[in-house]
Amino acid sequence: MSIVSQISEQELQEQFEARIAAGEKIEVDDWMPEEYRLALIKLISMHGISEIMGALPEKEWVPKAPTLYRKLGIMAKVQDEMGHGQLLLRVAEDLLKPYGKDRGDIMIDLFEGRLKFHNVFHMETKSWGDAGLIGWLVDGSAIISQTNMLGSSYGPYARALQRICAEEVFHAQHGEAIIMALAEGTPEQRALVQDAVNRWWESLLFFFGPASKDTTGTSKQDLTIKYKIRVLTNEELRQSFLTKYVPRIQSIGLTVPDPTLHFDEAQNKWIYQEPNWEYFKKIQRNEGPCSQERLALRRSSYENNAWVREALTALVN
Amino acid sequence: MEKQSFYQEFEVFSKRTATANFQHQFSLLAPNGEMALVMAQENFMRREPVVDIWVVNRKHLHGLTQDSKQALQRLDNKDYRTTKGYGYLKKKWRHYEQVMLDEKEILSWAGGGEKNE
Amino acid sequence: MNNEGTPDYKKAVITLLYQLADDDYLFSYRGSEWLGLAPHIEEDVAFSSITQDTMGHANLYYTLLEELGEGTSDALSQLRPKEERCNSLLVERPNGEGYYKEAPNYDWGYAIARNFVYTTAKKAKIDALKASSYAPIREVAMKISTELYYHQMHWTTWFTQLCTATEESRSRMIAALQEVMKDAGDLLSFGQSVTDITACELIESEAAIKERWLAIVTPTFEAVEIPIPELPAPIINGRNGQHTDDLTSAIETMSEVYRSDLAASW
Numbered sequence: 001m002s003i004v005s006q007i008s009e010q011e012l013q014e015q016f017e018a019r020i021a022a023g024e025k026i027e028v029d030d031w032m033p034e035e036y037r038l039a040l041i042k043l044i045s046m047h048g049i050s051e052i053m054g055a056l057p058e059k060e061w062v063p064k065a066p067t068l069y070r071k072l073g074i075m076a077k078v079q080d081e082m083g084h085g086q087l088l089l090r091v092a093e094d095l096l097k098p099y100g101k102d103r104g105d106i107m108i109d110l111f112e113g114r115l116k117f118h119n120v121f122h123m124e125t126k127s128w129g130d131a132g133l134i135g136w137l138v139d140g141s142a143i144i145s146q147t148n149m150l151g152s153s154y155g156p157y158a159r160a161l162q163r164i165c166a167e168e169v170f171h172a173q174h175g176e177a178i179i180m181a182l183a184e185g186t187p188e189q190r191a192l193v194q195d196a197v198n199r200w201w202e203s204l205l206f207f208f209g210p211a212s213k214d215t216t217g218t219s220k221q222d223l224t225i226k227y228k229i230r231v232l233t234n235e236e237l238r239q240s241f242l243t244k245y246v247p248r249i250q251s252i253g254l255t256v257p258d259p260t261l262h263f264d265e266a267q268n269k270w271i272y273q274e275p276n277w278e279y280f281k282k283i284q285r286n287e288g289p290c291s292q293e294r295l296a297l298r299r300s301s302y303e304n305n306a307w308v309r310e311a312l313t314a315l316v317n
Numbered sequence: 318m319e320k321q322s323f324y325q326e327f328e329v330f331s332k333r334t335a336t337a338n339f340q341h342q343f344s345l346l347a348p349n350g351e352m353a354l355v356m357a358q359e360n361f362m363r364r365e366p367v368v369d370i371w372v373v374n375r376k377h378l379h380g381l382t383q384d385s386k387q388a389l390q391r392l393d394n395k396d397y398r399t400t401k402g403y404g405y406l407k408k409k410w411r412h413y414e415q416v417m418l419d420e421k422e423i424l425s426w427a428g429g430g431e432k433n434e
Numbered sequence: 435m436n437n438e439g440t441p442d443y444k445k446a447v448i449t450l451l452y453q454l455a456d457d458d459y460l461f462s463y464r465g466s467e468w469l470g471l472a473p474h475i476e477e478d479v480a481f482s483s484i485t486q487d488t489m490g491h492a493n494l495y496y497t498l499l500e501e502l503g504e505g506t507s508d509a510l511s512q513l514r515p516k517e518e519r520c521n522s523l524l525v526e527r528p529n530g531e532g533y534y535k536e537a538p539n540y541d542w543g544y545a546i547a548r549n550f551v552y553t554t555a556k557k558a559k560i561d562a563l564k565a566s567s568y569a570p571i572r573e574v575a576m577k578i579s580t581e582l583y584y585h586q587m588h589w590t591t592w593f594t595q596l597c598t599a600t601e602e603s604r605s606r607m608i609a610a611l612q613e614v615m616k617d618a619g620d621l622l623s624f625g626q627s628v629t630d631i632t633a634c635e636l637i638e639s640e641a642a643i644k645e646r647w648l649a650i651v652t653p654t655f656e657a658v659e660i661p662i663p664e665l666p667a668p669i670i671n672g673r674n675g676q677h678t679d680d681l682t683s684a685i686e687t688m689s690e691v692y693r694s695d696l697a698a699s700w
Binding site for chain 3: 054064067068076078082083103181186290304311312314
């Protein structure tokens with residue numbers, strides 16, 4: 001027997017916003033405004049599918065890693081990325097249930113360009129230096145972005161992020177270990193990591209997204225901040241990244257390929273050369289260096305495995 | 318039209334140690350319990366000890382709606398069923414030169430406690 | 435009889451260790467090519483643990499070889515050329531057509547059939563190695579067998595389920611099994627050193643290992659109603675250093691960075 005309440009949509013919205021303001025956690029079967037649900041679905045399915053896509057550039061380095069220990073480290077890291085994708089997709093899938101959509105629909109959205117994956121995973125990995133840089137600075141950026149959402153109002157997302165952030169600590173250290181060996185190594189090894197920093201710098205600035213709508217024309221920040229899905233803005237996160245990582249990069253004798261980069265005491269912020277946001281938009285349209293190649297890889301393996309999915313469907317009991 | 322898929326949600330529970338309780342971990346998709354079992358540990362408990370696992374199809378879980386969670390509310394007026402309601406006995410026993418058998422003392426009797434001489 | 439410490443004994447130990455190490459290493463290498471491409475995300479994650487475990491097993495054997503003065507694990511696993519490798523043909527076979535980076539045509543049915551056959555063969559050997567005359571191998575076998583239980587359970591579950599799910603999955607699995615068995619001739623072989631290896635009581639005879647394997651797989655084949663496949667006589671024997679170009683390209687890829695500076699620290 002349910003207790004029928006004649007409560008209006010507006011009252012529900014007010015109650016919901018009061019819950020958010022009070023710091024309560026929203027759970028999967030709770031009433032939520034449609035814009036909250038859709039914002040979460042968009043954010044979390046993009047986050048989840050990015051982890052799945054991100055595994056592809058990284059796994060390229062497993063066979064080539066120069067020692068057994070490094071091979072194992074990258075394998076464990078790629079496993080975690082797939083695992084993070086699994087956690088996040090599960091959260092998104094549960095939110096999608098009322099629309100009758102499931103993981104298969106998420107994959108189709110990816111292949112048909114409706115679901116984007118993070119710009120950083122559209123880039124080429126050229127050398128062993130890149131493998132280290134990804135673990136160090138890309139995962140470092142991901143940690144900053146993810147810790148920003150640890151207090152998220154949506155309970156399942158916050159709990160998934162708890163697991164994810166714990167594993168990211170190992171990723172960062174694995175990346176640092178690779179970079180440290182290179183930075184303290186031969187001149188060729190040092191050149192390898194400096195070259196990686198030079199090539200990845202723009203992507204690292206892109207990582208946190210545009211500062212505002214003015215930069216690229218859209219930004220979903222306001223809704224996600226209003227509903228306490230996240231706390232800091234894109235630019236605040238980028239500033240945090242620069243504060244945490246520029247000194248470390250420089251401490252091991254590496255340079256950042258931006259001669260204008262400096263911390264302005266008066267304005268209390270980092271001044272840097274803006275990356276080319278038009279290029280960012282291009283990547284967002286799946287026109288990055290490896291966008292189509294990686295989508296093709298995902299798509300072809302998905303299609304090749306259709307018989308397996310059909311078999312598993314017959315095994316449901 | 319009902320969409321066919323193998324995506325059954327299984328909730329995964331695990332015990333860390335022999336004396337621990339089962340705790341909930343997360344959910345995974347699998348066609349059946351057997352498959353769910355061979356994927357559970359590596360998905361959610363890679364970095365911790367595990368001595369046992371349960372997987373339960375979500376359709377077999379009964380839970381509370383947002384509204385009916387109100388059924389879990391209670392008043393904080395139930396000292397009569399906790400030791401807090403009987404704290405005054407400590408002074409009384411001290412008057413009779415006896416030790417208070419409180420929770421700490423009683424639980425120390427686990428495994429036989431100390432033997433009398 | 436204690437002939438440990440004699441040069442012949444040591445040579446037999448080393449020969450066997452290379453076979454065991456190279457098998458697990460290549461099997462793990464092929465497993466790692468599936469990262470990110472498995473048909474189900476949760477399975478991708480679980481499969482990866484098995485691949486990591488197996489590389490760990492290879493490392494246990496390479497470490498024993500290190501202790502016998504053969505070289506470092508990294509050098510042994512990555513640098514040795516094709517002619518010196520002692521793995522079975524089965525584990526050097528690619529996962530399907532196409533380089534793993536460029537939209538490869540990997541076949542999950544082949545992966546499951548190979549993983550099932552390889553893991554059950556490994557179980558047969560590990561069970562026998564627990565009684566090896568060489569103590570360090572006994573210890574390694576004990577360690578490996580603890581993780582192997584899960585590997586066997588995992589692949590047996592997938593094998594059984596795919597063999598019985600649909601007409602299509604069943605016929606694909608039967609075809610995959612045939613492909614796998616073509617290259618399994620040397621899987622339970624110890625090559626030209628078999629007499630020395632068994633005389634030193636490092637492991638049981640090939641016939642005994644084969645019996646163990648049959649006992650392990652019979653219940654599964656009965657459950658799925660597929661006849662137990664024949665182990666063919668090896669046409670080329672990986673144990674004797676006979677290999678294919680598949681192995682050459684694998685070695686090239688795996689040693690690319692390591693070779694760029696053998697003295698460097700990574």
